[in-house]
Structure formats: C-alpha cells, structure tokens
Amino acid sequence: MxxxxxxxxxxxxxxxxINQTLAGVIEEARRQKNIASxxxxxxxxxxxxxxxxxxxxxxxxxxxxxxxxxxxxxxxxCRYKITDADCAGILKRFKQKxxxxxxxxxxxxxxxxxxxxxxxxxxxxxxxxxxxLPKTIDNDLPCMxxxxxxxxxxxxxxxxxxxxxxxxxxxxxxxxxxxxxxxxRNSGWLVAAAALGKKSPKDAPHLLYFPERPFDMQSFLADxxxxxxxxxxxxxxxxxxxxxxxxxxxxxxxEGVTKDRFGHPxxxxxxxxxxxxxxxxxxxxARFDKPGTIQRMSMPYISPVxxxxxxxxxxxxxxxxxxxxxxxxxxxERVSNDPYRVKTGYVPVGHIAGIEKYLPAxxxxxxxxxxxxxxxxxxRPLVGELPDFIRL
Amino acid sequence: MxxxxxxxxxxxxxxxxINQTLAGVIEEARRQKNIASxxxxxxxxxxxxxxxxxxxxxxxxxxxxxxxxxxxxxxxxCRYKITDADCAGILKRFKQKxxxxxxxxxxxxxxxxxxxxxxxxxxxxxxxxxxxLPKTIDNDLPCMxxxxxxxxxxxxxxxxxxxxxxxxxxxxxxxxxxxxxxxxRNSGWLVAAAALGKKSPKDAPHLLYFPERPFDMQSFLADxxxxxxxxxxxxxxxxxxxxxxxxxxxxxxxEGVTKDRFGHPxxxxxxxxxxxxxxxxxxxxARFDKPGTIQRMSMPYISPVxxxxxxxxxxxxxxxxxxxxxxxxxxxERVSNDPYRVKTGYVPVGHIAGIEKYLPAxxxxxxxxxxxxxxxxxxRPLVGELPDFIRL
Numbered sequence: 001m002x003x004x005x006x007x008x009x010x011x012x013x014x015x016x017x018i019n020q021t022l023a024g025v026i027e028e029a030r031r032q033k034n035i036a037s038x039x040x041x042x043x044x045x046x047x048x049x050x051x052x053x054x055x056x057x058x059x060x061x062x063x064x065x066x067x068x069x070x071x072x073x074x075x076x077x078c079r080y081k082i083t084d085a086d087c088a089g090i091l092k093r094f095k096q097k098x099x100x101x102x103x104x105x106x107x108x109x110x111x112x113x114x115x116x117x118x119x120x121x122x123x124x125x126x127x128x129x130x131x132x133l134p135k136t137i138d139n140d141l142p143c144m145x146x147x148x149x150x151x152x153x154x155x156x157x158x159x160x161x162x163x164x165x166x167x168x169x170x171x172x173x174x175x176x177x178x179x180x181x182x183x184x185r186n187s188g189w190l191v192a193a194a195a196l197g198k199k200s201p202k203d204a205p206h207l208l209y210f211p212e213r214p215f216d217m218q219s220f221l222a223d224x225x226x227x228x229x230x231x232x233x234x235x236x237x238x239x240x241x242x243x244x245x246x247x248x249x250x251x252x253x254x255e256g257v258t259k260d261r262f263g264h265p266x267x268x269x270x271x272x273x274x275x276x277x278x279x280x281x282x283x284x285x286a287r288f289d290k291p292g293t294i295q296r297m298s299m300p301y302i303s304p305v306x307x308x309x310x311x312x313x314x315x316x317x318x319x320x321x322x323x324x325x326x327x328x329x330x331x332x333e334r335v336s337n338d339p340y341r342v343k344t345g346y347v348p349v350g351h352i353a354g355i356e357k358y359l360p361a362x363x364x365x366x367x368x369x370x371x372x373x374x375x376x377x378x379x380r381p382l383v384g385e386l387p388d389f390i391r392l
Numbered sequence: 393m394x395x396x397x398x399x400x401x402x403x404x405x406x407x408x409x410i411n412q413t414l415a416g417v418i419e420e421a422r423r424q425k426n427i428a429s430x431x432x433x434x435x436x437x438x439x440x441x442x443x444x445x446x447x448x449x450x451x452x453x454x455x456x457x458x459x460x461x462x463x464x465x466x467x468x469x470c471r472y473k474i475t476d477a478d479c480a481g482i483l484k485r486f487k488q489k490x491x492x493x494x495x496x497x498x499x500x501x502x503x504x505x506x507x508x509x510x511x512x513x514x515x516x517x518x519x520x521x522x523x524x525l526p527k528t529i530d531n532d533l534p535c536m537x538x539x540x541x542x543x544x545x546x547x548x549x550x551x552x553x554x555x556x557x558x559x560x561x562x563x564x565x566x567x568x569x570x571x572x573x574x575x576x577r578n579s580g581w582l583v584a585a586a587a588l589g590k591k592s593p594k595d596a597p598h599l600l601y602f603p604e605r606p607f608d609m610q611s612f613l614a615d616x617x618x619x620x621x622x623x624x625x626x627x628x629x630x631x632x633x634x635x636x637x638x639x640x641x642x643x644x645x646x647e648g649v650t651k652d653r654f655g656h657p658x659x660x661x662x663x664x665x666x667x668x669x670x671x672x673x674x675x676x677x678a679r680f681d682k683p684g685t686i687q688r689m690s691m692p693y694i695s696p697v698x699x700x701x702x703x704x705x706x707x708x709x710x711x712x713x714x715x716x717x718x719x720x721x722x723x724x725e726r727v728s729n730d731p732y733r734v735k736t737g738y739v740p741v742g743h744i745a746g747i748e749k750y751l752p753a754x755x756x757x758x759x760x761x762x763x764x765x766x767x768x769x770x771x772r773p774l775v776g777e778l779p780d781f782i783r784l
Contacts (some may be wrong), residue, residue, distance in 0.1 A: 046565060048612050054784050060710075067782050071555050071781075072555075072558035072562040073563075074783075075562075076565075076784045118626075146648060159691075159692070160686045160690065163464075163686065163689035166462060166689060167688070170466075170468050171406060172468070173435055173470050174470065177687065215748050217644075235448070238656050268664065269661060273691075290661075290681065290683075291682075292680060293687075294681050297552070298552065299779065383760060388458060389458065390459050392467060
C-alpha cells in the first residue's frame with residue numbers, strides 16, 4: 001500500500017466506549033509503517049468541510065489512558081449528510097493532506113457517508129481506503145452480532161433497573177409505581193436489557209414496552225394494575241419512542257403548537273405522560289426516571305466486554321485499511337456463547353447502510369410486554385457482572 | 393442498662409448507603425451484651441402498627457456483605473406521621489416484644505417520630521432508649537456537618553454532570569443545550585454538587601439554579617444564551633423544585649386539572665418545560681435528563697467516604713442507646729478539612745425536628761446561578777474521587 005496519512009472521525013450519538021475505538025485506531029496506526037501520521041477531524045465530516053483537524057501523533061501514553069476513560073466523542077460529533085458538491089471539496093482536502101486512509105466511526109448515517117466517499121474516490125481514481133467502524137448504543141445495525149456501545153448502555157439499564165427497583169419496592173407504601181424511560185431509537189434492544197438482572201418475579205422490571213409493538217394505553221394500564229394488585233408495586237421500563245397503532249409517538253402533541261420551527265414534532269416525555277395516566281387509574285403515586293444522555297455516557301457502569309470489543313474494532317479497521325480494503329464496515333461475530341467468544345470481521349458497508357435491525361419476534365413474549373429467555377441468552381454475555389442485591 | 397431487644401426501622405426516601413447504617417447497627421448490637429436480639433420493622437413505624445417484624449440475628453457474614461452493597465431501605469420505608477392513638481398500640485407491642493432500644497433511621501419526619509415516642513415512653517415510665525439516625529440525600533438537616541446519603545448522591549450528580557457535559561460538548565452542532573433536573577427537596581445541596589468536578593470554564597456545568605433563589609424565566613434564558621453564544625453549548629443543572637418569585641413551582645399547572653385526587657398539585661417536569669423554552673428562544677435543540685430515583689440508588693457512583701460514615705452512624709447509635717441516651721440524634725462533626733476528618737456526635741433530636749437547612753448565602757454566587765469556592769471547599773471531601781476527562 002501507498003504510504004500516507006490516516007484520518008479518523010466520529011459521528012452520530014455518543015457512547016461510553018467510542019473513544020476506546022479511537023484509541024484502538026491510534027495505537028494500531030502507530031504500528032503500521034505505511035501510515036505516516038494520524039489525524040482527527042473535528043465534529044465528523046463537518047470538520048473536513050470546515051478544515052478543522054487535530055493531530056493525534058503526539059498523544060502521550062498518559063493521554064491515551066485518559067482518552068480511553070473519557071466518554072462521548074473526543075473528536076466531537078455531527079449529524080450531517082454530505083452532498084455531491086461536498087465530495088469534491090472533501091477529496092481536494094484529502095489530496096492536500098495526503099489522506100490515504102479514512103476511518104469513520106458511527107451508525108447508519110455514517111455508513112452511508114463512508115460508502116459515498118469510497119465510491120467517489122474510486123470514480124476519481126484517488127487511492128483511498130475507507131473503513132466504517134460501528135458504534136451505536138441502539139444495537140440496530142444489521143450484519144453483526146451486536147454493536148460497540150450497546151453493552152455499556154445495556155449494563156446501565158440492567159443495573160439501574162435493579163437499583164431503582166429496590167427503591168420502588170422499599171417505597172411501595174408511598175410511591176409504588178415507577179416508569180423508566182430509555183433510549184434506543186426505533187428498536188427495543190435497550191429496553192430489553194432492563195431484564196438482564198432479574199432473578200425472581202418480585203424483582204424489577206415487571207413490564208417492558210418496545211417500539212417494535214404498537215402501544216395500547218388500555219392494555220398498559222391493565223398490565224400495571226395486575227402487577228400492582230399482585231405484589232404491591234410495579235417497575236415498568238419503556239422506550240421513549242413507543243408508538244400507537246397508527247404509528248404516532250406517545251406524547252406527540254395533537255393540539256396547539258405541534259411542531260418546532262424546523263418541522264420536528266413536539267413529543268412530550270412518555271414517562272411523564274404514562275406516570276400521570278397510572279396515577280389517574282390507580283390513585284397512587286407513580287414516579288418516572290429519564291436517564292437521558294447519562295445512560296450512554298456513564299463510565300462507572302461500563303461493560304468491560306464492550307470496552308475491549310470497541311478497542312478491537314478500532315484496531316481491526318486500521319488493519320483492513322492497510323490491507324487495501326475499502327467500502328467495508330468492521331463487524332463483531334459471535335464465535336461461541338458459552339464461553340462467550342467474539343471475533344472481528346467485515347462486510348461491504350452497502351449491506352448495512354440504511355437498514356435498521358429490530359428485536360426479532362423470538363426475543364419478545366406473546367403479550368408484547370416482556371422479553372424471552374432467548375433474548376437473555378443473547379444479551380447476558382455483553383454486559384459483564386451484575387449485582388446480587390439482598391431481600392430481607 | 394436493662395437487657396432487652398433492639399428494634400430498628402428505616403423511613404423516608406431511600407439512599408445508596410442507608411443499609412450501611414443498618415449494617416452498622418446490626419454488627420454493633422451483636423457486640424453489646426445488653427442487647428439480646430436485633431429486630432427490624434418492615435416499612436418503618438407502619439411495620440410496628442401492622443405487626444410485621446423481621447429478625448436480623450441470623451444474617452450471615454455473606455448476607456451482611458450483600459446488605460451493605462444493596463441500595464434502598466432493605467427493611468422497607470414509609471412516610472407515616474404517628475398519632476397519639478398510635479403511641480399506645482406501639483408501646484404495647486414494645487412491651488410484648490421486650491423492645492428496650494429503638495433506632496429510627498430517617499430525615500426530619502423520622503426525627504419527629506423519635507421525639508414523640510421517646511417522650512411517650514418516659515411519660516408512661518417505660519424504659520426505652522430512642523435514638524434517631526440521620527439519613528437523607530437532601531443534606532437538609534441542621535446541627536450536623538452533613539447527612540449520610542448526601543455524599544453518594546452528590547457524587548452521582550458531580551460525576552454524571554461531567555459525563556453528560558462531554559456528550560453535550562461533542563454533540564454541540566446537533567443538541568447544544570442540556571438541562572439536568574436533580575432532586576433535593578427545598579434545598580440546593582445536590583444542584584450545587586454538580587460543580588464539584590468542574591476545572592475550566594468550558595467544563596460542565598455552566599449554570600445552576602437553586603430552590604433557595606426565585607427562578608426568573610427571562611434571566612434564565614439570558615444566562616443560557618450568553619453561555620451558548622460564548623462557547624457554543626451549555627449545560628444547566630437545576631433543582632426539580634425551583635419556584636418563581638411568588639413561590640409557585642415551575643411546572644405547576646394553572647389550567648385544566650391542576651391537582652390530583654389527594655389535592656397535591658400536578659407539577660410537570662421542570663427539565664421538560666425549560667428545554668422547550670430554550671428551544672423556542674435559541675432555535676436549537678435542548679435535551680433534558682432526569683435521573684430521578686437512579687441518582688439516589690446508584691452503587692457504582694457511591695462515595696466511599698459516605699459509605700464509611702453511614703456505617704459509623706449506625707454503630708454510634710447503638711453505643712449511645714446502651715449508654716442510656718434517649719431522644720437524641722447522631723450527628724457528623726467535621727474535625728478538620730485538610731486532611732478531611734469527621735467524628736460522630738449527638739444532639740437532642742428536638743433541635744433538628746421540623747427544621748430544614750438551606751444552602752447558606754455564602755455558598756451561592758451573587759447572580760444566584762452558580763456556587764462559590766466556599767461551597768466547593770465544603771463539599772469536595774464528601775464525594776471521593778472524580779474523573780479527569782481529556783479534551784483534544
């Protein structure tokens with residue numbers, strides 16, 4: 001391969017381990033003699049358009065340790081869809097800076113950007129190895145067992161549901177109902193993870209609601225009532241994006257001002273709305289927790305498995321690039337489940353661009369309000385150790 | 393002292409270390425020859441009224457380790473104000489069970505219950521040593537340096553604000569504003585803690601709003617705008633109970649159904665309301681996080697200092713009881729700040745019952761939107777280690 005510089009960027013929502021991937025890239029790039037210098041773009045591909053780069057060559061060993069333990073995207077992120085006009089400018093900049101290796105860490109939109117740039121470079125006879133690196137808490141990318149970032153966010157959800165569950169159980173005479181609203185875009189992988197620490201019927205969570213199933217208010221209230229009447233409290237975990245049978249998000253406003261100035265619908269917190277509905281139905285207090293971005297940034301809850309794999313993905317991407325691969329995305333493939341073993345691989349990035357992976361039907365129970373053992377078997381190895389709380 | 397049984401209960405909101413206090417009580421009680429048996433009441437004083445007790449004598453060493461690492465109130469909690477009529481029934485039960493030592497772990501309401509029962513027993517010539525043990529994430533009890541439970545919740549807020557701050561900084565081209573809504577009843581101790589990890593002006597948090605200061609929407613929007621225009625993003629931490637100059641909570645509904653069936657006002661999430669107001673003003677997206685009960689239950693974010701002190705408070709209470717004290721509450725007194733050293737003490741429980749301790753004026757800056765160095769010096773030793781994130 002031609003000797004040249006490597007440029008790496010991060011885009012889309014942040015995770016607790018995306019900087020592990022960046023560290024894997026930097027450290028592997030230093031080992032490769034065909035890579036002269038390692039550069040980062042600030043705020044993803046927007047950094048190329050704005051000409052804001054940062055050199056990663058002089059990060060010390062101590063800096064690298066800090067980088068690995070810093071959540072979010074240390075290079076900054078973006079959500080920007082490149083146009084054809086952008087491509088010419090980007091390629092010009094690459095030539096100026098002798099960029100021969102382009103690594104983009106992100107989700108679905110980033111995969112599309114990689115594809116576009118890989119094809120554009122080839123059409124213009126510019127030798128550029130473009131590798132996409134998966135990253136998303138949502139775990140919604142196809143063609144891979146799971147995505148880096150998912151395990152840590154899943155562990156946050158599993159662990160805090162056990163913890164918040166102990167709170168609700170202790171406070172059952174005061175605030176017997178809790179609703180926890182979690183992320184996950186259009187898929188229920190994170191909601192499902194809430195069940196990973198559950199050992200007995202009294203343990204939280206008791207009910208889960210996924211974006212994959214239409215949400216029905218009457219069934220929901222009946223479900224919560226049944227759990228409350230049986231054990232005296234109930235912990236519900238749900239996706240912030242649950243939708244009714246007509247595809248309308250719960251909390252989407254239908255009266256007054258319904259959209260912001262960019263035309264995005266105003267959506268009220270589903271936890272706020274449903275806790276209120278439960279209070280009206282049961283006449284007892286319902287609380288809601290919305291960990292928001294905390295769930296995806298938390299270092300103390302991080303999954304060591306996820307951390308290791310995120311690093312391995314970074315390393316693999318550099319190796320693929322110097323082997324002359326382009327237009328591919330790194331994947332994680334499960335070799336065995338017990339003991340859990342994974343290896344890195346790759347597929348053409350076109351295979352995943354624009355496709356979302358939902359929870360398969362076999363992972364959701366018949367009533368659509370809990371996971372199956374099959375999901376637990378799949379996800380349990382991804383989150384590392386979970387606590388073993390006592391019940392007196 | 394007379395040989396008899398010890399009864400312990402937990403009430404009010406849960407914390408991550410209240411079971412450390414319980415463990416301190418159990419382990420110290422086992423060492424005292426005047427204490428025959430150690431019993432717990434389920435769900436605080438309501439457990440006595442309902443005659444639901446649990447023996448704590450047969451917890452093994454392994455159980456004790458698990459208990460110390462289980463958040464919430466392992467005995468269950470309550471918020472119940474005892475009546476005069478209740479007192480007779482309670483005393484009768486104590487006589488039946490030969491309860492000579494009564495230990496109640498809780499906040500202000502629990503202190504009042506201890507006082508009532510201590511006085512009632514004395515009036516009826518029943519030898520009963522009643523000791524209150526402080527516990528509240530809110531840190532709002534007078535006559536002590538701080539309360540067990542505060543340090544751990546404060547560490548959660550300090551740490552996750554640093555983390556969520558990194559998210560906002562990385563995502564500034566997409567979601568540049570973040571509002572984090574935290575607990576703390578009528579005082580701003582937890583909001584203030586958000587600033588403990590801040591090292592530079594770019595670090596989160598940038599603005600804090602306390603229940604001790606009237607909240608003014610126009611000043612708030614001007615503050616956020618100024619930060620956003622200067623650095624391109626802003627992280628705001630605020631109390632869920634901020635009030636306007638007329639004492640009305642932000643989010644308290646004024647139209648339609650304004651109260652629930654018990655007459656409690658409906659209050660919408662302040663984070664939801666203010667993020668919407670910022671979006672309308674600045675035309676950029678604002679997110680809000682509401683860690684809710686997760687903040688007070690989190691074990692991975694626990695403060696080791698808080699953990700140790702909570703245990704020491706449990707131990708001290710048993711010692712005071714067997715020394716014949718009654719109607720007192722255990723306190724934590726700071727002996728020195730550097731190195732940080734604390735000792736346990738006690739004051740008459742009447743000194744604290746019904747009194748809330750607010751952030752002193754010297755801990756809040758002139759504009760009422762941040763803390764002073766004085767607060768940092770006070771609170772920094774309580775939370776243990778905080779992370780040192782990198783900025784590239």
